[in-house]
Amino acid sequence: EAGVAQSPRYKIIEKRQSVAFWCNPISGHATLYWYQQILGQGPKLLIQFQNNGVVDDSQLPKDRFSAERLKGVDSTLKIQPAKLEDSAVYLCASSFGPRDTQYFGPGTRLTVL
Amino acid sequence: GESVGLHLPTLSVQEGDNSIINCAYSNSASDYFIWYKQESGKGPQFIIDIRSNMDKRQGQRVTVLLNKTVKHLSLQIAATQPGDSAVYFCAEGGGADGLTFGKGTHLIIQP
Numbered sequence: 001e002a003g004v005a006q007s008p009r010y011k012i013i014e015k016r017q018s019v020a021f022w023c024n025p026i027s028g029h030a031t032l033y034w035y036q037q038i039l040g041q042g043p044k045l046l047i048q049f050q051n052n053g054v055v056d057d058s059q060l061p062k063d064r065f066s067a068e069r070l071k072g073v074d075s076t077l078k079i080q081p082a083k084l085e086d087s088a089v090y091l092c093a094s095s096f097g098p099r100d101t102q103y104f105g106p107g108t109r110l111t112v113l
Numbered sequence: 114g115e116s117v118g119l120h121l122p123t124l125s126v127q128e129g130d131n132s133i134i135n136c137a138y139s140n141s142a143s144d145y146f147i148w149y150k151q152e153s154g155k156g157p158q159f160i161i162d163i164r165s166n167m168d169k170r171q172g173q174r175v176t177v178l179l180n181k182t183v184k185h186l187s188l189q190i191a192a193t194q195p196g197d198s199a200v201y202f203c204a205e206g207g208g209a210d211g212l213t214f215g216k217g218t219h220l221i222i223q224p
Contacts, residue, residue, distance in 0.1 A: 004156070033211050042202050042214030043157065056210055091156050099145065102212060104156035 002026065004105030006092050012111045018080040021108045025073065025094030031055075033102060034067055034077050035091040043091055049075060050098060082112045125221040132190040134218045136203035139184060143205040147212065148177060148188045152199045160188070160201075190220075198222045 005024040013019050025032050030051050035043035046065065048055040052072040060067070064083070069075040079086055089107040126132045138146070144165040149157035163170045163177045163186075170177050176189040186203050200219050204212040 035211070040216075042204070042217055043212075044214070045211035048211045093156075098210070099206070101147070101159055101162060103159060104149075106154075106156045 004092055004094055004103055006090075006105040006108055008108055009106065010109050010111075012113065013082055014113050015084055016081040018078065019082055019110060020076050020078045021090050021092075021110075023075045023077070023092030023105060025075070025092070026103055029094035029096055029103075030072070031095045031098050031100070031102075032069055032075050033093040033095075034075070035093065035104075037089040037091055037107070039088070046077070048098075055098065079110075082110075084112050086110060087112045122216070123219045123221060125223055126193050127223050128193060128195060130193055132188075132193045132197065132220060134188045134190075134201050134203075134220065136186040136188075136215055137184060138186060138203075138205050140205060140207065140213070141184070143207040143213075145206040146177070146179060146186050147204045147206070148175075148186075149202045149204060149214075150197075150199045151202060151217070157202060193220075193222055195222050195224075 007022050032049045034046045036046050037043040046060045047057040047067045049069045052069050067077045089109050091104050091107045093102040093104045095102045147162040148160040150160050151157045161172045161175050161177050163179050174191045178187045200217040202214050202217045204214045206212045
């Protein structure tokens with residue numbers, strides 16, 4: 001079974017620029033998550049989708065971050081404008097349902113200069 | 114602050130020995146606990162999980178122990194191999210939410 005796919009794997013931008021990340025979950029997984037992992041720390045949940053609806057976005061900095069999952073499959077996470085402190089690895093995970101095992105993609109490493 | 118944490122940032126073990134990685138959690142409402150392994154440049158990889166109605170669960174070379182009385186979780190790796198070198202995270206979940214991760218323990222294998 002194919003795993004969670006993410007692209008790009010690496011991105012370098014300057015502060016105040018915009019960036020978007022893409023995630024394709026495991027086939028059949030209704031629940032999709034975006035996590036932010038700052039160097040040396042564990043992943044922190046940003047947003048959780050159930051199909052195409054948002055379940056939890058309480059930790060998403062909504063003034064600059066947005067995410068969507070329009071057709072309930074692929075998802076995009078956008079940052080506009082980026083700040084230096086947004087430098088991190090952005091991980092996408094999916095699960096069959098909200099209480100099932102979460103499987104992670106390889107992540108996108110973002111560097112903001 | 115973190116609701117899930119690990120006691121040691123780095124653990125060094127001899128190849129072939131058993132490894133024990135510990136984790137403390139503070140949310141009594143959590144009913145699902147997971148161990149992930151993260152190698153450099155990769156996403157977290159699922160190792161083993163345990164529900165709060167269990168005290169112990171075994172997998173291939175790994176065992177997870179849950180002590181709800183003291184809110185403590187441990188991961189035991191038998192006969193540690195060089196390929197086990199990674200950062201290990203415990204994570205907790207409750208309800209239908211995302212996971213809360215601790216800071217991680219870096220397991221170093223000495224030849």
